[in-house]
Amino acid sequence: MDNVLSRRSVLRGAVVLGGTAAAGPLLWQQPGYAATPPHGLHLTYGADPGSEMVVSWSTPESVSRPRLLLGDAGGSLSEVVAAESRPSPGLKTVQHHARLSGLDPNTSYSYQAVHDGAASERFGFSTARTGRPVRFTAFGDQGTSGGKVGPVLDAIERFQPDLHLHVGDLSYASGAGGLRVSEQIDSLYHPSVWETWLTDIERVAARVPWMPVLGNHEMEPTASDLGYESYFARFTPPATGVAHEAGATTWSMRVGNVGFVALDGNDASAEIPRNHGYLGGDQERWLDATLAELRADEYIDWIVAGFHHCAYCSSVRHGSDAGVRDRWTPLFDRYAVDVVINGHNHMYERTHPVRAGQVTTEAPKNAVIYPAEHGTTYLVSGLAEEDESLPDRSTGPVSGVTYYTGTDFGLRVPEATPWSAVVDELAPVVICVEASPPNWAGTTRMEIRSVDAATNTVVDALTLVRNR
Numbered sequence: 374m375d376n377v378l379s380r381r382s383v384l385r386g387a388v389v390l391g392g393t394a395a396a397g398p399l400l401w402q403q404p405g406y407a408a409t410p411p412h413g414l415h416l417t418y419g420a421d422p423g424s425e426m427v428v429s430w431s432t433p434e435s436v437s438r439p440r441l442l443l444g445d446a447g448g449s450l451s452e453v454v455a456a457e458s459r460p461s462p463g464l465k466t467v468q469h470h471a472r473l474s475g476l477d478p479n480t481s482y483s484y485q486a487v488h489d490g491a492a493s494e495r496f497g498f499s500t501a502r503t504g505r506p507v508r509f510t511a512f513g514d515q516g517t518s519g520g521k522v523g524p525v526l527d528a529i530e531r532f533q534p535d536l537h538l539h540v541g542d543l544s545y546a547s548g549a550g551g552l553r554v555s556e557q558i559d560s561l562y563h564p565s566v567w568e569t570w571l572t573d574i575e576r577v578a579a580r581v582p583w584m585p586v587l588g589n590h591e592m593e594p595t596a597s598d599l600g601y602e603s604y605f606a607r608f609t610p611p612a613t614g615v616a617h618e619a620g621a622t623t624w625s626m627r628v629g630n631v632g633f634v635a636l637d638g639n640d641a642s643a644e645i646p647r648n649h650g651y652l653g654g655d656q657e658r659w660l661d662a663t664l665a666e667l668r669a670d671e672y673i674d675w676i677v678a679g680f681h682h683c684a685y686c687s688s689v690r691h692g693s694d695a696g697v698r699d700r701w702t703p704l705f706d707r708y709a710v711d712v713v714i715n716g717h718n719h720m721y722e723r724t725h726p727v728r729a730g731q732v733t734t735e736a737p738k739n740a741v742i743y744p745a746e747h748g749t750t751y752l753v754s755g756l757a758e759e760d761e762s763l764p765d766r767s768t769g770p771v772s773g774v775t776y777y778t779g780t781d782f783g784l785r786v787p788e789a790t791p792w793s794a795v796v797d798e799l800a801p802v803v804i805c806v807e808a809s810p811p812n813w814a815g816t817t818r819m820e821i822r823s824v825d826a827a828t829n830t831v832v833d834a835l836t837l838v839r840n841r
């Protein structure tokens with residue numbers, strides 16, 4: 374922030390309260406409001422990652438004047454941005470969101486979340502950079518359990534990504550994961566798990582934009598048909614997707630030369646159809662238009678799509694979902710989407726590149742492929758523990774694809790899995806990706822390294838090359 378006056382003038386939409394801001398903890402307290410510091414701080418890029426960021430956090434109850442203090446990295450926090458507060462289904466907890474706009478690209482900022490009587494520790498973030506490699510990490514199916522939380526956060530910190538793409542099944546506050554059997558849903562719903570999860574991820578998510586995608590466990594037994602209130606209480610994704618009263622259930626954004634597209638698999642899933650078809654075909658129309666726009670953009674080389682249910686996965690548990698496969702992979706083929714990242718199955722898997730359902734070339738670990746020629750690579754990383762014994766793959770196909778039947782239960786059909794290239798069924802795998810800007814000859818590379826977070830070893834590696 375070179376010039377406070379110029380930046381103050383471009384903090385459009387922010388409410389500048391002025392006068393009371395201070396860089397240290399605030400010492401006054403008003404009776405009747407929580408003095409507990411803000412917790413669960415997490416960032417989300419806005420529609421323009423070079424100039425917009427949302428900072429979100431949680432307090433145990435209502436607080437007076439929730440707001441964000443913002444300033445240059447290491448400098449005084451001279452800007453004050455009022456936060457919008459939202460209730461949390463099933464809890465007294467309140468969620469706060471400060472929307473920042475008019476930020477300078479390629480710039481580091483410091484911030485604190487405060488309310489009258491308490492302040493968070495000081496964190497920092499950087500706005501998106503252009504002309505430099507874009508780094509992101511990805512996985513799904515996180516939850517709060519056991520020893521995986523620390524190692525996967527450590528793995529993200531080691532890689533120092535620009536953003537983390539979380540492909541759904543975030544906290545597992547809803548253990549039933551969108552099943553319709555109401556007694557089961559009610560007994561397995563523990564909304565306080567969201568607060569544990571936010572506290573867990575804060576040390577990374579308060580510094581690295583934590584870009585969320587809806588999974589089946591985000592369909593909760595809350596008031597609406599969709600059940601997304603807990604998700605939208607805590608997240609403000611970019612409003613760049615299909616317009617819907619529930620919020621931004623889909624989104625897209627550009628970071629450097631990478632276009633990201635996030636889809637709502639619950640609208641398409643054949644296996645868990647609670648929200649099946651709620652977007653009425655708008656998601657496919659939006660996806661078609663968005664992919665066309667990204668492919669026509671001279672500054673975009675790479676397109677990455679993230680959604681929860683798997684187009685291709687050989688797991689014996691959920692396997693593949695014909696809903697997402699049949700509705701979306703023809704569009705991925707048409708626009709040569711480079712990489713698709715899914716979760717849902719609690720394992721790691723990568724396919725050979727696929728087009729029209731067929732493997733176009735073998736791509737074992739350390740292969741180099743050309744997606745404009747070879748088609749789309751599909752990856753799965755679901756961190757959560759698998760509770761079923763692993764199948765014996767030596768005896769042939771063990772997986773299947775589930776088709777929509779119009780009932781609560783899809784029809785699962787066994788299938789061979791010639792597209793399966795690399796599998797790791799046990800490790801908590803963090804997918805680490807770096808996309809380079811084009812060199813003098815117009816060649817750009819995307820390096821994928823999938824890392825076992827528990828041992829910090831590379832379980833899979835793939836290089837993708839594109840020529841402008």
Ligand SMILES: [Fe+2]
Binds near residue numbers: 542718757
């Ligand atoms: Fe899951």
Ligand SMILES: [Fe+2]
Binds near residue numbers: 588590716717718
């Ligand atoms: Fe799932």
